[in-house]
Amino acid sequence: MKPLCAVMSVFAIAACNRGPASTATGGRPTVALVLKTLNHPFFVDMRRGAQEAADRLGVTLQVQAAEREIDVEKQMQIVENMIQTGIQALAITPSGSREVVSVLVKANKAKIPIVVVDTRLDPDTAAASGVRTETFVGSDNYEGGKLAGEYLVKATGGTARIGVLEGIPGHETGDSRLRGFRDTVKLAPGMSIVASQPANWERDQGFNVFQNMLQAHPDIDAVFACSDLMALGALEAIAAAGRTGAIRVVGFDALDDAKKAIAAGAMAASVAQFPAEMGRAAVESAVRVIHGEPVPRDVKVPLELVTRNTLK
Amino acid sequence: MKQIGRQFGTLVGLLALCAVLWALTPYFLTVSNLLNVVEQTSINAIVAVGMTFVIVSGGIDLSVGSIVALSGVVLGTALQSAHALPVSLLLAFATGVACGLTNGALISWGSLPPFIVTLGTMSIARGAALLYTEGRPVSGFGPGFRSLATGRIGFVPAPVILMAAVYLAANFVLTHTTFGRYVYAIGGNEEATRLSGVAVRFHKTMMYGVSGLTSAVAAVILTARLNSAQPIAGIMYELDAIAATVIGGTSLMGGEGTLGGTLVGALIMGVLRNGLNLLGVSSFLQQIVIGGVIVVAVLLDTVLKRKR
Numbered sequence A: 001m002k003p004l005c006a007v008m009s010v011f012a013i014a015a016c017n018r019g020p021a022s023t024a025t026g027g028r029p030t031v032a033l034v035l036k037t038l039n040h041p042f043f044v045d046m047r048r049g050a051q052e053a054a055d056r057l058g059v060t061l062q063v064q065a066a067e068r069e070i071d072v073e074k075q076m077q078i079v080e081n082m083i084q085t086g087i088q089a090l091a092i093t094p095s096g097s098r099e100v101v102s103v104l105v106k107a108n109k110a111k112i113p114i115v116v117v118d119t120r121l122d123p124d125t126a127a128a129s130g131v132r133t134e135t136f137v138g139s140d141n142y143e144g145g146k147l148a149g150e151y152l153v154k155a156t157g158g159t160a161r162i163g164v165l166e167g168i169p170g171h172e173t174g175d176s177r178l179r180g181f182r183d184t185v186k187l188a189p190g191m192s193i194v195a196s197q198p199a200n201w202e203r204d205q206g207f208n209v210f211q212n213m214l215q216a217h218p219d220i221d222a223v224f225a226c227s228d229l230m231a232l233g234a235l236e237a238i239a240a241a242g243r244t245g246a247i248r249v250v251g252f253d254a255l256d257d258a259k260k261a262i263a264a265g266a267m268a269a270s271v272a273q274f275p276a277e278m279g280r281a282a283v284e285s286a287v288r289v290i291h292g293e294p295v296p297r298d299v300k301v302p303l304e305l306v307t308r309n310t311l312k
Numbered sequence B: 001m002k003q004i005g006r007q008f009g010t011l012v013g014l015l016a017l018c019a020v021l022w023a024l025t026p027y028f029l030t031v032s033n034l035l036n037v038v039e040q041t042s043i044n045a046i047v048a049v050g051m052t053f054v055i056v057s058g059g060i061d062l063s064v065g066s067i068v069a070l071s072g073v074v075l076g077t078a079l080q081s082a083h084a085l086p087v088s089l090l091l092a093f094a095t096g097v098a099c100g101l102t103n104g105a106l107i108s109w110g111s112l113p114p115f116i117v118t119l120g121t122m123s124i125a126r127g128a129a130l131l132y133t134e135g136r137p138v139s140g141f142g143p144g145f146r147s148l149a150t151g152r153i154g155f156v157p158a159p160v161i162l163m164a165a166v167y168l169a170a171n172f173v174l175t176h177t178t179f180g181r182y183v184y185a186i187g188g189n190e191e192a193t194r195l196s197g198v199a200v201r202f203h204k205t206m207m208y209g210v211s212g213l214t215s216a217v218a219a220v221i222l223t224a225r226l227n228s229a230q231p232i233a234g235i236m237y238e239l240d241a242i243a244a245t246v247i248g249g250t251s252l253m254g255g256e257g258t259l260g261g262t263l264v265g266a267l268i269m270g271v272l273r274n275g276l277n278l279l280g281v282s283s284f285l286q287q288i289v290i291g292g293v294i295v296v297a298v299l300l301d302t303v304l305k306r307k308r
Helices: A002-022 A041-057 A072-084 A101-109 A123-129 A141-155 A172-185 A203-216 A228-240 A256-263 A275-290 B002-024 B031-056 B064-080 B085-108 B114-133 B143-150 B158-176 B178-188 B190-195 B200-226 B237-247 B259-278 B283-307
Strands: A030-035 A060-065 A089-092 A114-117 A135-138 A160-166 A191-198 A222-225 A248-253 A269-272 A298-300 A304-307
Touching: A030 A041, A030 A072, A030 A275, A041 A060, A041 A275, A060 A072, A060 B283, A072 A089, A072 A101, A072 B031, A072 B200, A072 B259, A089 A101, A089 A275, A101 A114, A101 A123, A114 A275, A135 A275, A141 A172, A141 A222, A141 A248, A141 A269, A141 A304, A160 A172, A160 A203, A160 A228, A172 A191, A191 A203, A203 A228, A222 A228, A228 A248, A228 A256, A256 A269, A256 A304, B002 B259, B002 B283, B031 B064, B031 B158, B031 B178, B031 B200, B031 B237, B031 B259, B064 B085, B064 B114, B064 B200, B064 B237, B085 B114, B085 B143, B085 B200, B143 B158, B143 B200, B158 B178, B158 B200, B158 B259, B178 B190, B178 B200, B190 B200, B237 B259, B237 B283, B259 B283
Parallel strands: A030 A060, A030 A089, A089 A114, A114 A135, A135 A298, A160 A191, A160 A222, A222 A248, A248 A269
Antiparallel strands: A269 A304
8 A cells, every 4th residue: 555655645736736736626717727848948937937927917727738849639638628617718829730729620520629830730630520619829830930041131131052951850849940041042143052961859869960960071161950958959960070150050949058059159149939939828818818808819928039249 | 366356455446536526526437528538548558568478478578669660650651641540451461460470580580689679779760750751741531541540429429339349369378368368377387388299489479460560450540549640659669568568467477467457457547647637636746656556566566475
C-alpha cells in the first residue's frame, strides 16, 4: 500500500494547493489554456501573459501541456480530460494543425467555445470536420518570414549564399515562415538558398545540422532559422568553426538569449513575436465569448524585427 | 497462485487510486470520463501486449514506438492511394510483423542482445517512416476508416472494443497454447527449454513478431484517432509500454507476468494522467508523479518477492 500512500499524499497536496477555485462551480468561470509544451521560453511567456489577464478579469486559468511539443496525441488526451471538468472556454495552441481538429469537435459537442492561439488549424481539415472556433489569436508567420527575408536582402546587398534551418516538417508555423522567407529572397537574383534542412525546433539539432551544412557548403554566409533555438544552435556551430560574425544569422522569436547574441554582434537579427501578448489576448477573447460578447475572427498580434539598432 | 495474488494487488492499487480521485474531484467518476480514460489507455495497452510476450520471455523491445510510426505511415499512404480498407490494414500488419520478425531473427540466430537489436530497429524504422513520407504527415481519411477510433458500439468507443478483443485473443494464446507455455519456459530458463527439445529460436522470433503485430494494431487506432499518420508518432511509446508491463507485475528477469496485470498497469498510468489533468496539477509535477509510481510499484514487487 506504500505507493498508494505516496500517490494519495501528492494528490492531497495538489488538491490543497488549488483550493476551492479548482472547481468550476465556485462562481468564477474557468478557462483552459492547452499549450504545445511548457519547456520552451515562448510558451512560458505566453502562460505568464495569460495568467496576468486571468487574474485581472477574475477567471480561473488552467494551464496544461504535453511533455513533448510534437506529442499531439497527448495534447488531445489533455483536451478530452479538460472537457470532463466542465471548463467554460478552451484556448489551445495546436501541436498538429490537422490532428487536433477531431478533439476540438468534441469540445464543440460539449458546447465549450474554442480560441485557437499561435498556430492555425489546417483550413481543409477544419472545413471537412465542420469544427467551430470563435477566433484566432496569433501573428502572421508568413509576414514574419518575409520580414526576415527582406532584412537579409538589404543587409547583404542582395548577394548571399543561404543555409536554412527548418522546424518540424508539416507544422503550419514553420512552413509559413519558410514560405514567406523563400518567396521574398527568390525575388533577389543574387540570393540563393544552398541548403535547407529540418532541425526540429531544437537547439542541439540546430548545432549539428548547421555544422554538417557548413561542411558541405563552407561558403554559406547567411542563415535563416525558423526559430531562435535553432539559430542559437547554429551560432554555436559557427563559433566552433571560428567564424563568429562572418555569417549573418537571422532567427525567429527574439528570445532573451538571442537578443544577447544580437547585442554582442554574434547574431544579426530576429523576428520578435509577443507571446505574452498572445496569452493575454487569448484569455481576453475567451472571457468575451463566455460573456456572450462578439470577438473578431482574427486577433492579430504584431511582429517586429529586432536588430542591434533597435536594441539600443 | 502467486501470480494471481500479485495481479490482485495491482488491481487493488488501481481501485484505490480511483477511490482517491473520486474523493478529490467530482469529474472523475462519471461514465463519460471513465470511457474517456479507457479509450485513452487503449493504444498503450495494446502496445504493451506484445511487450508482455517479449519481457516474459526474458527480452525487451525498444522498437515498438518506431514500428507504430512505420506501420501507421504505410497504412496512411495505402489508404490515400485508394487501396481498399482491408488491403491497407493488411499492409500495416505485414509491416509491423516484418519488423518484429526481423528483430526476433537477429536476436535468435544472430545471438545478439535484444536491447541492441531493437535499439537499432528503433532508429531504422523511424528513419524509414520519415523517408517514406519525406517527413510529412499523411492526413485526411474516409469516415469508414476513422470510425475505428471515433465509432461506438452502444456507448462503448471502438478502440475499447478493439483493445478487449486483442487482450482476449492474446490471453488465449499465452495461457492456452503450447506457444504460450514456451514464452514462460524460455523466460524462466532458456537453456533448459532448448535442451528439452523446444525450437527456442523459432519461438523467440515469433514472440517479437507478436510485438510487431500489436504495435501495428495500435498504429491503426492512432492513425484513425489523429486522422493523420505521422512519421514522428509513437516516440517514447516503448517506455510507456514497458512501464505498464512492469507495473502490472511482469518481471524484467523473465518467466513471470500476466496480460491481466499489464492491462491493469496500463490503466493505472491512464487513470493517473487523467486524474492529474482533472485536478489541474502542473504538467511538470505530473511527470514526477508518474515516474514515482513506476519506481515504487516495482520496488514494492521486489520487496514482496524477497519476503516470500
